[in-house]
Amino acid sequence: xxxxxxxxxxxxxxxxxxxxxxxxxxxxxxxxxxxxxxxxxxxxxxxxxxxxxxxxxxxxxxxxxxxxxxxxxxxxxxxxxxxxxxxxxxxxxxxxxxxxxxxxxxxxxxxxxxxxxxxxxxxxxxxxxxxxxxxxxxxxxxxxxxxxxxxxxxxxxxxxxxxxxxxxxxxxxxxxxxxxxxxxxxxxxxxxxxxxxxxxxxxxxxxxxxxxxxxxxxxxxxxxxxxxxxxxxxxxxxxxxxxxxxxxxxxxxxxxxxxxxxxxxxxxxxxxxxxxxxxxxxxxxxxxxxxxxxxxxxxxxxxxxxxxxxxxxxxxxxxxxxxxxxxxxxxxxxxxxxxxxxxxxxxxxxxxxxxxxxxxxxxxxxxxxxxxxxxxxxxxxxxxxxxxxxxxxxxxxxxxxxxxxxxxxxxxxxxxxxxxxxxxxxxxxxxxxxxxxxxxxxxxx
Ligand SMILES: Cc1cc2nc3c(=O)[nH]c(=O)nc-3n(C[C@H](O)[C@H](O)[C@H](O)COP(=O)(O)OP(=O)(O)OC[C@H]3O[C@@H](n4cnc5c(N)ncnc54)[C@H](O)[C@@H]3O)c2cc1C
Numbered sequence: 001x002x003x004x005x006x007x008x009x010x011x012x013x014x015x016x017x018x019x020x021x022x023x024x025x026x027x028x029x030x031x032x033x034x035x036x037x038x039x040x041x042x043x044x045x046x047x048x049x050x051x052x053x054x055x056x057x058x059x060x061x062x063x064x065x066x067x068x069x070x071x072x073x074x075x076x077x078x079x080x081x082x083x084x085x086x087x088x089x090x091x092x093x094x095x096x097x098x099x100x101x102x103x104x105x106x107x108x109x110x111x112x113x114x115x116x117x118x119x120x121x122x123x124x125x126x127x128x129x130x131x132x133x134x135x136x137x138x139x140x141x142x143x144x145x146x147x148x149x150x151x152x153x154x155x156x157x158x159x160x161x162x163x164x165x166x167x168x169x170x171x172x173x174x175x176x177x178x179x180x181x182x183x184x185x186x187x188x189x190x191x192x193x194x195x196x197x198x199x200x201x202x203x204x205x206x207x208x209x210x211x212x213x214x215x216x217x218x219x220x221x222x223x224x225x226x227x228x229x230x231x232x233x234x235x236x237x238x239x240x241x242x243x244x245x246x247x248x249x250x251x252x253x254x255x256x257x258x259x260x261x262x263x264x265x266x267x268x269x270x271x272x273x274x275x276x277x278x279x280x281x282x283x284x285x286x287x288x289x290x291x292x293x294x295x296x297x298x299x300x301x302x303x304x305x306x307x308x309x310x311x312x313x314x315x316x317x318x319x320x321x322x323x324x325x326x327x328x329x330x331x332x333x334x335x336x337x338x339x340x341x342x343x344x345x346x347x348x349x350x351x352x353x354x355x356x357x358x359x360x361x362x363x364x365x366x367x368x369x370x371x372x373x374x375x376x377x378x379x380x381x382x383x384x385x386x387x388x389x390x391x392x393x394x395x396x397x398x399x400x401x402x403x404x405x406x407x408x409x410x411x412x413x414x415x416x417x418x419x420x421x422x423x424x425x426x427x428x429x430x431x432x433x434x435x436x437x438x439x440x441x442x443x444x445x
Contacts, residue, residue, distance in 0.1 A: 051254030090366030090383030139202030155191030
């Protein structure tokens with residue numbers, strides 16, 4: 001059947017495709033039967049990659065740990081993302097060099113490479129990796145990624161980035177228009193930059209495996225148990241929930257794009273942003289091979305970016321940012337479908353079966369943060385690079401709290417936004433207008 005993105009009868013379900021192909025880390029059944037411990041060493045808020053990684057690390061270091069999730073763990077971004085485990089940040093290496101100098105940029109790039117290596121390790125075959133310890137295969141494919149320019153100016157920017165990254169020791173391949181065409185089987189791009197380190201996971205399986213690993217390390221998880229109020233009592237934290245109050249020595253906020261009134265200092269610093277995805281039905285292997293090549297993670301360099309990849313169960317998953325305004329998911333799904341077909345016209349015959357969205361968070365400089373805000377440990381703000389970075393930084397943050405070195409992002413200042421803002425980013429449509437103009441200007445004929 002022809003997949004017409006303008007059709008009002010698009011045969012899709014508004015559910016997350018990854019959930020169909022992953023164990024549900026749902027702990028609700030046990031959560032409701034179990035009481036809350038009155039006292040723990042660590043209280044972790046949020047059941048995504050950062051909360052689960054922090055909780056597991058603290059438990060492995062001998063602490064008693066309780067993790068609270070206000071809904072189900074699958075509600076957050078960690079089971080809804082593109083699963084791209086890529087080297088890099090929302091900020092370019094050129095921007096990092098300008099701000100921190102050559103050695104500073106190298107330190108940031110090394111952090112990103114270490115984060116990617118950590119997730120690759122967790123996803124692999126080592127005796128302490130997730131498959132061995134939980135029995136869950138997270139669907140790792142170590143195929144790297146390709147950044148794709150939609151304009152000649154974008155291709156020039158990628159050429160500059162290639163030189164800078166190579167000078168910092170990261171192996172890269174710069175692709176001209178013809179090589180990009182050959183690598184992607186698409187005419188949509190003026191150039192590309194390939195990085196062979198990193199790859200992709202099935203994100204919901206990674207989250208499920210991290211949840212099982214955390215529980216095996218001794219972490220107690222309670223879903224449907226929001227933290228509603230935080231107080232200090234001497235050296236301890238008191239966190240209220242509808243099911244009782246928990247006293248803890250250490251408090252970790254792993255709430256990223258889902259911060260509510262519990263962490264007002266985070267809401268004045270991290271800006272939440274929606275990102276959205278669609279997935280096709282499972283496709284013929286020959287078609288997948290034509291449009292997805294080696295299966296590497298792909299994204300373009302627009303402000304209103306698109307990203308896409310094949311899935312372990314043979315679909316194409318395609319995501320992006322279509323607007324900074326609030327739009328119905330149905331409208332967003334149509335825009336993403338049209339974009340996917342524009343890049344790969346062959347996919348016009350592929351039925352889109354799933355569409356979903358989630359929220360991520362970013363700081364204005366598009367770099368991650370590890371910070372003590374009002375005394376509580378926060379890890380947040382990776383823009384679209386949180387799969388690797390938040391998993392890794394949450395572990396580093398726990399080590400820091402227990403006397404280790406400060407993670408690199410902890411050295412950055414993180415000031416509140418300089419205008420009234422309490423979790424509702426009213427200024428984003430304005431910023432989106434500017435970004436859209438910039439994209440159009442870059443691609444003018
Ligand atoms: C569509 C989409 C695609 C993306 N693609 C990629 C990608 O390909 N690669 C990449 O690196 N990154 C990607 N990201 C970003 C990445 O998913 C996130 O950075 C990461 O998952 C955040 O993990 P987290 O654990 O910090 O937060 P989350 O996974 O968002 O979890 C936060 C949790 O905190 C809970 N919570 C909030 N407040 C409370 C409270 N008061 N009490 C209890 N619980 C609370 C929420 O319910 C939520 O479950 C994408 C994001 C989206 C939305």
